[in-house]
Amino acid sequence: MIKITTSENKKVYFASDQHLGAPTAEASFPREKKFVAWLDTIKKDADAIFILGDLFDFWFEYKTVVPKGFVRVLGKLAEIKDAGIPIYFFVGNHDLWMHDYFEKELNIPVYHAPQEFLINNKKFLIGHGDGLGPGDKGYKRMKKVFTFPLFKWMFRWLHPDIGVRLGQYMSVKNKMISGDEDAKFLGEENEWLVQYCKKKLTEKHYDYFVFGHRHLPLEIKLQKNSMYINLGDWIQYYTYGAFSENTFNLLKNE
Template identity: 75%
Template sequence: MQIPEGKKIYFASDNHLGAPTPEDSLPREKKFVAWLDEVKQDAAAIFLLGDLFDFWMEYRRVVPKGFTRTLGKLAEITDSGIPVYYFVGNHDLWMDGYFEEELNIPVFHRPQEFTFNKTSFFIGHGDGLGPGDNGYKRMKKVFTNPVCKWLFKRLLHPDFGMRIGHYMSVKNKMISGDDDAKFLGEDNEWLVAYCKRKLQEKHRDYFIFGHRHLPLDIQLNDSSKYINLGDWIQYYTYGVFDGNNFELKNY
């Protein structure tokens, strides 16, 4: 993608709308929608790197109640011709066509590579990557197994299924990531280790992830950086690339 003069690429992650309750998250949702309204003025594209919702499960003809302001604003943005890209996180693994069909937003379940103005980006949510975290990796295989998803949707009424999913998202530490929301030191950051391993295969200028809920800007070598976008719960941080430089900013 060649970024037009005066335009920018925006990145955000980890809003966890609906947590701990829809009422409590409503002010955060309104703040995020206000941000979307501002950045659409000069956005060449917007990347949302997962966990927009604290729990999201799509049945064949049912989607979660709520988040009307966010979904409406995203529809407005894509209808205006600004592309939006979505990467599923560990709280919204179960997206299954709604964003693509209703909002014209491509949804990615694995990290992807992009090039903007000859600058290379490796972009993803970040869960289940790098060394360790074996308990969550096993759990993710179960959650994404087609048979398990089919049984969940067929055996549980959506009202009951959504209640269970929301409870698990808040209470299960392997899913919620509460234990991860502190800096471990560069040598112990597993996403840093993952990025360094990927650099041995191929150069990328920027590795952009969410999931950690921490705004991080770490130099991997002389010409490559790892960026974590933080969250919209405590930090309200986002990334912006103007075609030359990448910055983490606070809203």
């Protein structure tokens, strides 16, 4: 378990689901600039930054090639990391083919599953959130195919001009991949991430569960001292999380 203790007047920030590149590079460019401006603002008082997946709407790492674009956000992340601020990146369902580019080029650790963190002595379970809980069966089957080593090997043999274009098309068009066709609150009994968190609480106590993927800002009290938080997105809501001392706030970037 990674331990983080914030300094006085410092915070830990969380953001998810920017989906840069969707529906087109040109259309998402203003959102990229807005996200980069936010990163530039929070670096003044950030002790750590968590990016919880789907930063890109499509991402695939060939051995020597990555999708072009996203220079501003990659440059800002490199600047912040080089300044000594830890950044933790969690792979989402749109960038699940991320391998070691962030680790080698930016020195940013990449996680493919939820991880436990102890922040100011509060226990956090943090991840993107795709494929967790009792539902999402169609996506779970699709994820098994997409992460199967033979499938990735075969896709890598496509020329990048073909592979990236195909991946971008599928990512924008396929709602099963996007996971945002029902971005409205379904009630606690139908929110599969809520059910996942409640089941985890039967095994171990967590003060905070922090996820993305749902594209919907949510704060749900699970028990007296346990909260489920969904960070929303940077497409419609522009919301993010900020944890300081012992308080978590879900905020909107105006």
